[in-house]
Amino acid sequence: MAEEISITYGSGHAATPALRDVSLNFFPGRLVLVMGPSGSGKTTLLSVLGCMLLPDQGDVHVRGQSVRGLSESQRVDLRRHSIGYVFQAFRLFRSLTALENLVLALDVAGRAKDGAKAKAEQALAAVGLSDKWRLKPGELSGGEKQRVAIARALINDPPIVLADEPTASLDWRSGEGIAAMLLRIAKEHGKLVVVVTHDPRMTPFGQRIVKMEDGRVVEDAEQG
Amino acid sequence: MWLAWRNLNHDRFRFLVTIVGIAFAVFLMIFQGSLLVGFLRASSKSIDVTDADLWIAGRGVESFEFAAPLPERFYDIAVGVEGVEAVYRMTLGFAFWQKPSGMRQSVLLIGAEPGTGSQFPIPYVDAGQTSVASEAVLVDRSNARTLGVDVVPAGTEISARRAQVVEVIDGFGTFFGTPYVFTGYADAVRYLRWPGDAIVFLIVRVQPGHDPQEVKRALQRKLPEVDVWTRDEFSRRARAFWVRKTGAGGAILLVALLGFLVGLVIVSQNIYATTMENLEEFATLKAIGARRWYIQKVVLTQALACGIVGSFVGLLALLPLMEPIRNTISWIDMPWWLPFGMIFVGLLMCVLASVASIKKALAVEPARVFRA
Numbered sequence: 001m002a003e004e005i006s007i008t009y010g011s012g013h014a015a016t017p018a019l020r021d022v023s024l025n026f027f028p029g030r031l032v033l034v035m036g037p038s039g040s041g042k043t044t045l046l047s048v049l050g051c052m053l054l055p056d057q058g059d060v061h062v063r064g065q066s067v068r069g070l071s072e073s074q075r076v077d078l079r080r081h082s083i084g085y086v087f088q089a090f091r092l093f094r095s096l097t098a099l100e101n102l103v104l105a106l107d108v109a110g111r112a113k114d115g116a117k118a119k120a121e122q123a124l125a126a127v128g129l130s131d132k133w134r135l136k137p138g139e140l141s142g143g144e145k146q147r148v149a150i151a152r153a154l155i156n157d158p159p160i161v162l163a164d165e166p167t168a169s170l171d172w173r174s175g176e177g178i179a180a181m182l183l184r185i186a187k188e189h190g191k192l193v194v195v196v197t198h199d200p201r202m203t204p205f206g207q208r209i210v211k212m213e214d215g216r217v218v219e220d221a222e223q224g
Numbered sequence: 225m226w227l228a229w230r231n232l233n234h235d236r237f238r239f240l241v242t243i244v245g246i247a248f249a250v251f252l253m254i255f256q257g258s259l260l261v262g263f264l265r266a267s268s269k270s271i272d273v274t275d276a277d278l279w280i281a282g283r284g285v286e287s288f289e290f291a292a293p294l295p296e297r298f299y300d301i302a303v304g305v306e307g308v309e310a311v312y313r314m315t316l317g318f319a320f321w322q323k324p325s326g327m328r329q330s331v332l333l334i335g336a337e338p339g340t341g342s343q344f345p346i347p348y349v350d351a352g353q354t355s356v357a358s359e360a361v362l363v364d365r366s367n368a369r370t371l372g373v374d375v376v377p378a379g380t381e382i383s384a385r386r387a388q389v390v391e392v393i394d395g396f397g398t399f400f401g402t403p404y405v406f407t408g409y410a411d412a413v414r415y416l417r418w419p420g421d422a423i424v425f426l427i428v429r430v431q432p433g434h435d436p437q438e439v440k441r442a443l444q445r446k447l448p449e450v451d452v453w454t455r456d457e458f459s460r461r462a463r464a465f466w467v468r469k470t471g472a473g474g475a476i477l478l479v480a481l482l483g484f485l486v487g488l489v490i491v492s493q494n495i496y497a498t499t500m501e502n503l504e505e506f507a508t509l510k511a512i513g514a515r516r517w518y519i520q521k522v523v524l525t526q527a528l529a530c531g532i533v534g535s536f537v538g539l540l541a542l543l544p545l546m547e548p549i550r551n552t553i554s555w556i557d558m559p560w561w562l563p564f565g566m567i568f569v570g571l572l573m574c575v576l577a578s579v580a581s582i583k584k585a586l587a588v589e590p591a592r593v594f595r596a
């Protein structure tokens with residue numbers, strides 16, 4: 001949930017207001033699309049919702065917890081336990097195999113005890129990549145990489161998943177597969193999934209569409 | 225922590241360069257350390273092997289090798305001091321050694337009386353170490369070639385007087401270029417042709433039940449013109465002279481320090497380059513909630529992995545070389561703790577080298593992960 005958040009990059013003449021008084025409420029079990037022209041502040045909004053940027057004004061509440069009052073390390077803990085991230089550029093660890101990428105995410109959360117490997121295998125199977133576990137990112141297709149990334153975002157079972165342009169680097173077929181997968185995550189696992197996208201192919205999958213322009217929310221509509 | 229390993233493995237050439245750098249540093253530090261330890265031990269060896277409690281030396285004498293004679297009557301005075309059990313005379317000085325080739329070689333001739341110490345080299349006639357063979361000398365194995373001694377016994381001349389090498393000994397190789405030649409006290413006096421007083425050191429054994437410090441003070445009172453030292457004091461004094469005053473210790477330490485610095489720079493460079501190359505991955509780690517300690521651990525593991533492998537390689541490179549090195553530098557000495565100590569220093573160096581990288585990795589802005 002965002003409350004009247006504003007963010008300005010730079011200062012003086014160079015100052016660019018990226019978000020102006022944005023207030024939004026999000027609920028679990030929903031796939032929310034954030035759309036809008038380039039430079040409208042979508043990524044900035046996602047960074048703030050993802051507790052990576054602190055807003056200049058306003059506050060973000062994650063499951064009732066005010067982010068403004070948290071220390072840097074408490075925000076790190078919040079990110080680790082409550083939020084999974086999916087990026088346009090995948091951001092897998094290039095020297096690790098698909099399976100190891102997932103084990104690493106468990107390790108970061110302090111859960112790389114015995115059974116971690118089995119858990120990672122299970123997560124890979126859930127995105128349909130059981131047979132590719134020993135391949136490194138360089139050996140996977142874009143769609144496969146994004147599926148590994150989604151498996152990673154989910155492996156610590158966070159209630160929230162944030163995705164920035166998850167389909168922008170993919171062809172039509174893989175993109176649609178990813179979109180369907182994200183919707184399933186919202187519907188079947190009851191998670192809140194927020195997806196920033198330019199991609200009109202994503203529109204049919206969104207249960208709610210937030211349109212932004214120039215740092216402001218200009219439209220916020222439930223659909224279907 | 226296989227992320228660290230895999231990161232290193234990703235650029236094998238750089239990993240190799242890092243390891244060579246560390247191996248070089250550790251090699252140099254162990255080698256220089258062995259030189260220093262060997263040098264320290266060698267510079268006081270002749271003092272340490274005596275059984276003496278006290279040493280009487282000329283005022284201001286700083287080492288075993290460079291000393292001035294004492295008046296003969298001091299012997300009688302020392303013998304008469306309360307608490308003194310026995311006093312042994314020792315003389316030494318530089319003399320010319322006639323090589324079979326006709327060349328003459330300067331040597332340090334040392335003559336001591338039986339009783340100086342069972343480990344102190346004196347050419348005895350018998351195993352009981354009671355009587356000294358006349359015109360007999362001992363030389364160290366590492367100096368035998370320099371002195372033209374191939375087999376024993378070997379005849380030679382010292383200061384134009386006959387002498388015979390009866391035995392080749394170990395552990396008394398010269399560390400300053402001039403070979404040591406050991407003989408009995410009486411022969412040494414003849415070879416050295418001192419014009420008057422011949423005694424250079426008086427070596428004192430204290431009666432059981434007497435405090436050596438007490439006897440030392442008594443001797444000092446009776447002989448105000450000389451210095452009286454306990455054996456350990458004189459040993460330390462000799463080491464300090466050779467290591468500090470001659471600058472030799474400083475030179476050895478400087479090279480060891482250079483090895484450390486070269487290693488530090490190489491490791492820092494490479495760990496830093498690896499970190500910079502993986503900066504995006506560190507940002508991702510931060511974004512997905514890795515704690516500071518986790519990121520520090522990744523960088524540190526990288527550095528320490530290089531350190532452990534590199535130290536091991538350095539040590540492996542040094543061990544087979546120790547034997548040939550010992551043949552040229554007989555007094556070099558590598559105590560068992562030295563490699564461990566230097567490997568520890570090497571690992572410390574790696575930790576130090578990763579400080580800049582850790583700072584960089586921790587400072588990375590997690591929000592950049594959303595930029596494509």
Ligand SMILES: Nc1ncnc2c1ncn2[C@@H]1O[C@H](COP(=O)(O)OP(=O)(O)OP(=O)(O)O)[C@@H](O)[C@H]1O
Nearest residue numbers: 009010016017018037038039040041042043044045
């Ligand atoms: N790190 C930054 N420093 C300065 N200005 C920034 C920074 N990040 C974003 N901006 C500016 O803030 C505004 C919003 O940027 P943002 O990245 O949120 O837009 P976006 O909607 O995600 O655009 P796109 O669709 O192209 O990804 C833009 O004007 C941009 O130039």
Ligand SMILES: [Mg+2]
Nearest residue numbers: 042043044164
């Ligand atoms: Mg964007």
